[in-house]
């Protein structure tokens with residue numbers, strides 16, 4: 001790890017306020033040049049994508065997230081207008097909410113509840129956490145989230161909102177408009193509004209594809225507003241369309257600066273010369289570290305509390321984009337790179353032990369933020385030393401400790417946490433993921449593997465209904481999982497039936513009672529009558 005190697009490989013861009021250090025990835029000298037042909041092809045694929053090609057062939061869709069921060073790039077005037085009009089509509093709506101010109105019947109909106117999942121929650125959550133109360137400013141509205149169909153999770157958030165529910169703006173976000181978890185969160189919230197005597201339509205907003213199920217509900221019920229989500233923006237790259245911009249703007253975050261940061265990064269990551277393109281450098285490092293096959297995991301360690309959710313956000317962006325069974329030619333490749341991490345130095349007191357001494361199946365990406373806090377000065381926690389000095393000390397120390405043990409790392413340094421720097425980081429990783437996908441020949445923009453679990457869940461729900469009906473019809477007769485499976489003529493699903501029965505018996509509302517017997521598999525279940 002010589003200074004010379006560092007000097008020769010360090011990428012730094014004063015205009016962006018961002019640097020990238022790949023010197024602790026000990027790739028051989030000829031690696032970068034050897035990758036040039038593949039990289040140039042990746043650039044060509046990227047240029048075609050930005051030009052409006054069908055870059056997502058399976059779904060026959062364009063991939064347009066780069067247009068969101070520079071509408072001029074969109075391939076048709078209609079798309080350009082859609083982007084600029086939506087941005088304007090978000091700003092107008094937000095300004096009116098802030099002024100109280102758009103308000104709940106009970107008064108000014110004070111809270112925002114975002115209901116969404118996956119790409120319709122992770123970006124908004126990252127941004128809300130990273131940029132809330134920034135520079136000491138108070139948020140204009142407080143934002144909370146439903147990002148699951150966990151009833152207790154919803155109760156927790158609703159309890160927090162308490163009587164402020166009457167001044168809560170609810171944003172239901174779903175690109176497809178048919179995601180079950182989001183629909184359930186919406187229905188539960190509507191029920192709570194109803195119970196409180198509130199008209200939900202006056203406080204609900206939808207962000208969804210035009211004509212989707214959610215859109216139809218919003219239209220039929222006359223919701224307060226609707227914002228579009230387009231088929232050419234993927235869920236995991238939707239932070240900079242209405243999905244992410246609307247909640248962020250309402251919170252009081254400067255969305256123009258996020259967009260400007262992303263646009264500036266986009267410009268840089270379009271450069272065809274590798275040394276001037278941090279996304280290309282990143283993608284090549286992933287390729288080298290993982291043999292282009294995902295053989296090592298990506299540990300993302302930001303040394304900044306506000307970036308805590310970045311690794312969670314990247315988990316979807318990287319793993320849903322790159323985790324693919326087939327390549328573009330249809331060969332089975334089982335690609336992907338696993339991503340995990342929280343933040344330093346906190347993680348040093350958790351799993352860094354294994355990183356240093358355990359199985360060497362990862363590479364780390366450190367994210368360093370130079371500016372410690374809003375105030376210029378910090379108190380000294382030891383003579384001449386601040387808490388921020390310690391944060392940097394732990395980062396540099398851990399990095400060295402890992403290097404010593406042949407654990408490789410990349411470091412990204414930004415000047416500060418700001419809408420601009422976060423916009424840049426999002427754009428940097430979006431581009432790196434796209435380039436990497438080309439390097440390994442896969443479609444980064446579909447997610448065929450997600451459907452199997454959804455379908456299976458649907459069949460479990462259908463089974464649950466059959467089980468409940470069978471118990472009811474039997475009027476209190478006791479069944480074991482096995483006898484019920486026989487009764488339903490589905491012996492091959494006995495395990496599933498057992499799991500559903502256990503869940504029913506644990507929830508008194510289902511009116512199923514369990515009698516514990518020995519062995520446990522002789523326990524019985526019956527409808528309570």
Ligand SMILES: O=P(O)(O)OC[C@H]1O[C@H](O)[C@H](O)[C@@H](O)[C@@H]1O
Pocket residue numbers: 117118119120173174175176177178179182235236320447450
């Ligand atoms: O926005 P939605 O259509 O509700 O989708 C939410 C999420 O669910 C899906 O299962 C996809 O795998 C994700 O890419 C998506 O972000």
